[in-house]
Amino acid sequence: MIQVEHEMHQRRRGRNLGVGLLLVGLIGIVFGLSVVKVTLGHNVEKFDHVRRPMLEQTE
């Protein structure tokens, strides 16, 4: 009888699921960090080869 699913595939499924969850976790961390960085109120505007009035110091 031809076995459609090898035992190896079952083991690899568990590993792939784990890697998937870790990647989702990483995405969550990067997203959460981005939200925090933006809401903390730091100046997110940087030099972009054109005049940026926001970056110029007021006298």
Next chain:
Amino acid sequence: MTDASLYTVRTDDPELKDYFNLLKPRVMSLVVFTALIGLLVAPVGVHPMVGFTAILFIAIGAGASGALNMWWDADIDAVMRRTAKRPIPAGKVTPGEALGFGLALSGLAVIMVALASNLLAAGLLAFTIFFYVVIYTMGLKRWTPQNIVIGGAAGAFPPMIGWVVATGSVSVEAICMFMLIFLWTPPHFWALALFMKDDFSNAGVPMLTVTHGHPSTRRHIFAYSVVLAIFAVGMAFTSIGGPIYLLTALVLNGLFLQGAWRIMARDTEMALADDYAIEKKVFKLSLIYLFLHFGALFTDTLLKSLGLWGGWI
């Protein structure tokens, strides 16, 4: 590659836990703890998400250096009883996989610490990985009996990185926390080496016990313990110290010095008679030594922040 090898099934396919074991989880727990305390005792507050991300990736960076260490040391790990079951000598993970895994995680960890906090913290993490893998593992470990003295610096960086995540700069307090771990490492490992001598000599690692013998190692343990004790107690009078820390440091260093003195006062014959009981006791004490010192630093900071008894100012 032949067609046949393409279809070869590895019955011992690595599992997630094998990759996790490459990260030296027990070392990582110490890294998480000390880096977290370094961050928490800093006088600058950090957003919990920033703090969490920084500590997580400092730990992952430390773990990555552990994987790279296992990649380089696979040959001697296979010889030593203590390390023979590590993923590479056990045949679970190939050296190439460990190398790729370690390099990828190192890069990810440094980038994430830079994004979460600042470039100095990320630079320190990168230097720590470089120091542990290149300076210690590839250089000092198999070359000089002073390997763990200088190599101990790699394990001493995490609280400094935690502090830099919060403050953005290195200060006296960060250097103090670094020195505490740096000075603790030699007596901790030499106490272990005294009752694990055969393993190190079989692997050809020039541990002090192998190159200079037990009497010299016993004297070294005591000498380093004296310097450690002076430093640990003196740290109580910095801005991160306080009465709780002072009391903890006095008690622990008293016990540690007493143990180190007893180690120096006896010879191998006496040690063999009771199966290295004193050496094992001092090694066990050294394991809780750091946890309690850093725990006391945190307690003082916590009490101070609550306006209760803690800290000097």
